Amino acid sequence: GAGVSQSPSNKVTEKGKDVELRCDPISGHTALYWYRQRLGQGLEFLIYFQGNSAPDKSGLPSDRFSAERTGESVSTLTIQRTQQEDSAVYLCASSPGVGTQYFGPGTRLTVL
């Protein structure tokens, strides 16, 4: 497809388990963002990749969170030792540079 895709769409996990969330950006988009959206809340910036530059990790809430991106393609967001407070929708967006972002449908994470 031509849009940003994310997988899985839903993830239910037990507290303490690790999870990996995947984002496939639009081909050719150099910028990739991860955001977290808690129920009824706005978007909380997590991490930003731009080309081959070092990622901006300033939004990661703790060292349990990490993300990688392979070149200008797929990105994975990993949450280790999940906590109930990690339950949220995790949104990925890509853009051609600094500009209009195109969002994926999100991954709804539920930590029991």
Add this chain to the structure above:
Amino acid sequence: SQELEQSPQSLIVQEGKNLTINCTSSKTLYGLYWYKQKYGEGLIFLMMLQKGGEEKSHEKITAKLDEKKQQSSLHITASQPSHAGIYLCGADLTGDKIIFGKGTRLHILP
């Protein structure tokens, strides 16, 4: 501290009425983006503003960026049930990444 403030946080409006949502920053905005999110769905891009004093319209939605490029308003004329949702402003404050406000939840009463 929140670098981008949206107001109001929540808004309930009678169908057919006009409404305004604001987005304010203490820093100069390199670019300002408005998105709409229907409840339980993804984000839909509405408009992007870059120049001081710029104004754009799409159907019954008009967005403006002030001359100082620190505040934007989104105005909906003759609101309809289809306008209900969460409106998010995103801004480029540093010339690289985009951050978002907390959103305004809009409810339209029939």
